[in-house]
Amino acid sequence: MAVLAEAGKKPNNISISLYRAVWRWHFLAGLFVIPFMINLAVTGGLYLFKDEIDDTVFAYRNIVEPQGQTLAPSVLSENARAAVPGSKIVRYRVPADPSHSVRVTVGTSTENVLVFVNPYSGAVLGTVAAENEFNKVVRNIHSLKYFGFVPNRIIEAVGGMALILVVTGFYLWWPRSQTGGVVSVRGTPSKRVFWRDLHAVTGASAGALIFFLAISGMPWSGYWGEQVNAALSSAGMGYPTKLWDDVPLSTVPTKDVVDHAGWTVENAPVPASNTASKGENVSLDQIVTATNEAGMFPGYEVSLPRGKGGVYTAAIFPDDIARQQTIHYNQYTGKPLIDIKFSDYGIGGKAIEFGVGVHMGQYFGLANQILMLLTCLAIALMSVTAIVMWWKRRPSGRLGVPPMPSQTSVFVMLTVVILGFGVAFPLTGFAILAMLVIDQLVTRIPSPLKRVFS
Template identity: 70%
Template sequence: MTVSSMASGKPDFLRLSLYRAVWRWHFFAGLLVIPFMLNLAVTGSLYLFKDEIGNTIFAYRNVVQPRGGTLAPSLLTGNAMAAVPGSKALRYQSPGVKTQSARVTVGTPAGNVVVFVDPYSGAVLDKVGEQEEFNWVVRKIHSLEYFGLAFNRIVEAVGGLALVLVITGIYLWWPRKQTGGVISVRGTPDRRVFWRDLHAVTGAGAGALIFFLAISGMPWSGYWGDKLNTTLATNGLGYPAQLWDNVPLSKLQTKQVLGISGWTVENASVPVSQAAGTPVGLDQIVASANALGMAPGFEVSLPSCKGGVYTAAVFPGDTMQQRTIHFDQYSGKPLIDIKFSDYGTGAKAVELGISLHQGQYWGLANQLAMLATCLAIILASVSAVIMWWKRRPSGRLGVPPMPQQQSVFACLTLIILAFGIVFPLTGFAILAMLVLDQLITRIPSPLQRVFS
């Protein structure tokens, strides 16, 4: 080979090595996350339509017929406690619309129970364990928190790997003079190229939205999300910490007193009631929250001790109406009143991302866009498995070959590990995957054939 031919062939050789390196990492990331991505897509699709499901399948407890005025919250709460003997009222949620029931969460030694009450007649419509309520179960399975902290951390790592999948997938899809597989699908379902093209076109078409779902879901993750929340709050980009400066604080966090708290304020401390005497009661607090202009459907947590406060909060689809107010239980005076407009720039961006992620901000259009993305994730995952199954040699995993120019793979690995520094749990997963790959590749064993 002449010097000129070697020089002209080197760029192609490097491009092939880079392609194989990206393909190998794309394969590894997909191998780890596909089962979890399927879970996220299916449960996410259900949660997008939680209100519609609640008003149809569970209409018997969620939907009521308006007739006259509503009864006092204290009366509804009393009826709920009577339906669960020996219970104590923890939270009251006012109806968001006239056709919606009120919800009262009561505590028992066996666990919390959600009681659905008709706000017009006071009749108890249904009661269910808080951890058995449909939306609670779907949400907890979505985050895998239902199965424990360790599984929840796995989802956090999966979120970061999903970002890797999208970026490497776009590189592999990028047109390289091929006649198909860019916006069209070649072949028929009995051929591997059909599934390859279906996977590539689906992933590329929905790549930006999949990336958005992954990055907007990360703030809810246990480790990274908590660190981001703390960082924003410390730097004046989260909730306005100065509102807490002159108020005595308890050791409780907002997320510990509410059923569902907003991301920005979930770690904020709950204040302590400063007055003394006779508590003003739930009815006055609900009336005060209404008078202060809280959006309908707000939840009120009741004081749990003599120094406790009433906390009224609402986190609707319209993020601009988010609000949390802590009331002194004796004077009824608002101790802390925080609105969306009080949030820092970072918190506003995160809350908007979460609202879009949950399909709440733009109504049905938002729901359908996120549903289409979930369906694309399912299609891309299923087509990836079928494509791999058709491609793999018998009895082997069919891992894409290591690039001949191994320095290319090493450089790409360093870049991905740098990404892992931003998302530490993802970084640990990548590092573990890299170590396993190198051990199998370099140490002779039967696993070398299986992984080839």
């Protein structure tokens, strides 16, 4: 009977150890990502409504009254250039509709400046340094681009950690005969259980969408995104490399020419103009006319040639991803060298563009924006509830890391599984290993930190 009793306890002990192991990893991952997740949620929520912000807060420079015929692009761009002494024209954005202004990017020796011009009167409506434009600032804070190379790469690790948090969070939430904290919230705000349940119920409700946001944001990450992009392109599942077979190429990637390239084509090399046909440059007016005749969706932007071998590049990456298009023109003849549309992308490129489009609230209108906004709010709420829950639980003067399970083999096996995320996302893997090393050093080596971390 004693043997049977011990046998009966063993699964329960394993279950308890597994729960503690999952809880410990959930806590450690949360400790690492919470500040970043709050930033991602706030800036991501703002960026979902970038067009609405432009058309309301910055309506004075973006919205115009339609007045019949518009002036030629060359006239409008020259007015913009004159508004910034010593500048040269870099890009010209065609209005998305008759009620929007033209945006011309001009460059000086120190910076690019966005100049907004009324397409009917030619009047300059406003100027702003390209790096200070509101939505650009939000985007750069979102990616931590302002803070240098290392923080920018940390965001990639955070994305992988968010996946771990969702998976471990679902395990911790899973009903185990408790009467609350599954779909209802117990207690009052003065009680820790209230914050625990609010955290768990919110996570269970929004977990799948948070997982989607994390995984669909990874293609824009510095290391992982570039590797996947290169792998898909070489396998014929990204941009159609065969279009580049019969044209002279430069070493400049598309993302260095256009203001904001689509993910699939951002690393595609820009073709070069054949200088053997060098002569009088084709005008911006001719390129805009040719692009309109090619059927490109309004709102596209034309980048002017850089140097003797440069090309005109007309590109648009609108909310409707099926209308993505990039055309490169020979600057001397106006001949289209490459014309690539969304329909030309491989299956991998199309799938990722779809994920990115939904992630940015672009794919199915206002409903998409609201759904992603609610997910951002859920992330912010979960981060705040996690902090409050931890504060109420932690022992005085200590961090309150959940205890190591009694069966350390369970923790080891779970760690191996979690390292699988590190194989898929290398920078996340480095973060996991770093956390594991710090955790083990603190718990195994006697020091004041051991008490703090307990």
